[in-house]
Amino acid sequence: xxxxxxxxxxxxxxxxxxxxxNVAKAFFVGxxxxxxxxxxxxxxxIFFNFTEATAGNPTVxxxxxxxxxxxxxxxxxxxxxxxxxxxxxPVTGFGNAVVSxxxxxxxxxxxxxxxxxxxxxxGSVVLFGVVSAFFVALIKxxxxxxxxxxx
Amino acid sequence: MVMTFIFAFIVGGIICVIGQLLMDVGNLTPAHxxxxxxxxxxxxxxxxxxxPLINFAGAGATVPITSFGNSLTHxxxxxxxxxxxxxxxxxxxxVTSSGISAAIVFGFIxxxxxxxxxxxx
Amino acid sequence: MVILxxxxxxxxxxxxxxxxxxxxxxxxxYFDSVYDDERWQMKTNEQGHRxxxxxxxxxxxxxxxxxxxxxxxxxxxxxxxxxxPTNFAARDLEIPFIGxxxxxxxxxSSVIIACLLTELGAANFSLAGASSQHNAIERQFRxxxxxxxxxxxxxxxTVTAAGYALIGKHREEYPSIEAATIGxxxxxxxxxxxxxxxxxxxxxxxxxxxHLQQRNQKIYHYDLILxxxxxxxxxxxxKGMLVENGVKNEELTLLRDAGAEFYGQDEAFQSxxxxxxxxxxxxxxxxxxxxxxxxxxxxxxxATGALLSPLSYQQGETIPxxxxxxxxxxx
Numbered sequence: 001x002x003x004x005x006x007x008x009x010x011x012x013x014x015x016x017x018x019x020x021x022n023v024a025k026a027f028f029v030g031x032x033x034x035x036x037x038x039x040x041x042x043x044x045x046i047f048f049n050f051t052e053a054t055a056g057n058p059t060v061x062x063x064x065x066x067x068x069x070x071x072x073x074x075x076x077x078x079x080x081x082x083x084x085x086x087x088x089x090p091v092t093g094f095g096n097a098v099v100s101x102x103x104x105x106x107x108x109x110x111x112x113x114x115x116x117x118x119x120x121x122x123g124s125v126v127l128f129g130v131v132s133a134f135f136v137a138l139i140k141x142x143x144x145x146x147x148x149x150x151x
Numbered sequence: 152m153v154m155t156f157i158f159a160f161i162v163g164g165i166i167c168v169i170g171q172l173l174m175d176v177g178n179l180t181p182a183h184x185x186x187x188x189x190x191x192x193x194x195x196x197x198x199x200x201x202x203p204l205i206n207f208a209g210a211g212a213t214v215p216i217t218s219f220g221n222s223l224t225h226x227x228x229x230x231x232x233x234x235x236x237x238x239x240x241x242x243x244x245x246v247t248s249s250g251i252s253a254a255i256v257f258g259f260i261x262x263x264x265x266x267x268x269x270x271x272x
Numbered sequence: 273m274v275i276l277x278x279x280x281x282x283x284x285x286x287x288x289x290x291x292x293x294x295x296x297x298x299x300x301x302y303f304d305s306v307y308d309d310e311r312w313q314m315k316t317n318e319q320g321h322r323x324x325x326x327x328x329x330x331x332x333x334x335x336x337x338x339x340x341x342x343x344x345x346x347x348x349x350x351x352x353x354x355x356x357p358t359n360f361a362a363r364d365l366e367i368p369f370i371g372x373x374x375x376x377x378x379x380x381s382s383v384i385i386a387c388l389l390t391e392l393g394a395a396n397f398s399l400a401g402a403s404s405q406h407n408a409i410e411r412q413f414r415x416x417x418x419x420x421x422x423x424x425x426x427x428x429x430t431v432t433a434a435g436y437a438l439i440g441k442h443r444e445e446y447p448s449i450e451a452a453t454i455g456x457x458x459x460x461x462x463x464x465x466x467x468x469x470x471x472x473x474x475x476x477x478x479x480x481x482x483h484l485q486q487r488n489q490k491i492y493h494y495d496l497i498l499x500x501x502x503x504x505x506x507x508x509x510x511k512g513m514l515v516e517n518g519v520k521n522e523e524l525t526l527l528r529d530a531g532a533e534f535y536g537q538d539e540a541f542q543s544x545x546x547x548x549x550x551x552x553x554x555x556x557x558x559x560x561x562x563x564x565x566x567x568x569x570x571x572x573x574x575a576t577g578a579l580l581s582p583l584s585y586q587q588g589e590t591i592p593x594x595x596x597x598x599x600x601x602x603x
Binding site for chain 1: 155159161162163164165166168169170171173174176182183184185186189190192193196197202205206208209210211213214215217218219223224226227228230236238239240242252253255257258261262263264265266268270272
Binding site: 001003005006007008009013014016017022071072074076077079080081082083084085087088093096099101102103104106107120121149 | 419
């Protein structure tokens with residue numbers, strides 16, 4: 001059988017992902033995680049004197065802590081298999097990527113294993129976040145200096 | 152009060168749906184998808200659109216990974232406004248440190264406590 | 273060219289050891305041991321992997337009453353970088369050793385080499401087989417075990433199992449190898465490591481077709497043609513290719529896949545099982561025992577392997593695959 005013919009056969013036989021189901025699952029789990037984050041925010045605002053603006057920081061840290069526990073217990077991967085982007089997109093997904101890599105590479109020691117591989121999966125997020133922030137800020141700075149926009 | 156939760160749920164859910172579509176339809180890996188969303192967050196803040204979203208949806212905008220891009224850019228812009236061009240570099244991690252520090256610290260602690268287990272359900 | 277074994281070396285015994293999750297396999301009753309700790313009480317996954325290989329070899333030797341000193345050659349491999357679990361097991365078994373990498377097709381490629389040495393008169397007893405350990409391989413080829421990635425329906429689950437066969441000179445009451453075909457590296461442009469079945473099916477097709485042609489046989493000359501780990505979708509694709517080549521639908525019932533059947537109908541495992549240990553575990557337990565019981569007289573075992581690395585995938589390469597076949601008969 002020729003390559004093109006086989007690729008056609010493969011397209012016909014391979015099931016497409018269940019788009020609607022996946023989108024629904026992502027929506028509900030992602031929304032739920034954000035609702036939990038909202039509850040955590042309120043907790044910090046009410047009990048620890050944070051404001052709406054500053055509560056974001058401890059909220060993110062707390063939410064990452066939850067994802068560490070879930071990851072370590074092997075529960076996050078089951079949530080991930082179910083929810084897809086619903087668990088990967090919230091910052092819990094970032095925590096999961098870092099913690100799972102850390103746990104996995106413990107066998108090579110803390111320095112080479114954990115230290116060397118901590119950002120194996122999550123590094124791209126940090127890289128692109130920083131680089132895009134740099135360029136966006138740079139462009140805005142230039143635009144402000146020329147006088148096209150204001151801060 | 153209840154409305155904040157509902158908006159957080161809906162906006163957070165929508166951002167996750169965008170991610171799911173990028174993965175399923177766009178055939179992007181999780182790493183590619185999240186990198187894209189982070190960049191989107193940065194651009195939205197550059198246009199001044201992300202802060203209003205946070206005011207509206209609270210955690211629905213701060214919990215998704217897009218907020219990383221937002222806070223990095225926000226910090227860079229704030230410093231650039233105060234201290235000029237060098238602020239673009241110095242300001243970035245002022246606001247975002249909690250997410251990344253938390254991930255690093257808890258990653259380390261997690262590595263000390265947990266072992267990987269190959270279970271399926 | 274097909275390899276014809278005039279002296280018909282025999283598959284004297286099989287030793288198959290598997291991990292706790294493999295208790296859910298429909299074949300688990302045929303395994304020699306299903307251990308309850310996936311690391312075999314060792315500190316790392318890789319060490320557990322090594323222990324599993326040693327145990328599988330011990331079982332195979334024990335069944336024929338031979339010691340490691342009686343074994344002339346050890347042929348085997350796994351999917352870990354540089355095949356260290358197998359290398360370390362060879363160190364402990366102290367048998368002259370050649371490591372072979374055919375990915376998940378290693379179970380058959382190692383048997384072929386062992387048979388060639390036996391045919392030459394260079395070996396009285398050899399051990400040949402392959403193994404895989406889920407954690408060690410997922411971490412290398414895909415994601416850390418606890419990472420929450422969503423696997424598609426086309427994905428397969430790497431089994432934790434080791435299967436080693438004791439090969440020796442021909443004996444009447446044992447399944448014997450009559451012929452073998454060594455496969456080419458076949459690439460039909462598939463590039464998704466979460467859809468290995470599609471990448472491997474063309475290789476299986478080519479090897480089966482070549483073997484049948486060279487031997488002047490048709491599918492119905494066999495009681496069973498068993499592929500290693502195409503999975504449910506890969507098996508469908510292979511059947512599609514055979515039908516397009518003139519094979520009748522009734523004959524296709526003789527074609528089965530160890531990976532597709534491994535975990536039964538359990539959807540949690542998506543398209544089925546895979547890994548070098550999958551074909552080895554099923555071939556060297558279920559098939560040998562069924563042949564000795566008289567259920568099958570002529571069997572074609574076709575182990576399939578995907579010859580990629582995590583690097584090749586990241587560099588945007590497609591996935592070439594291979595399939596090796598052995599024809600086993602029983603009086």
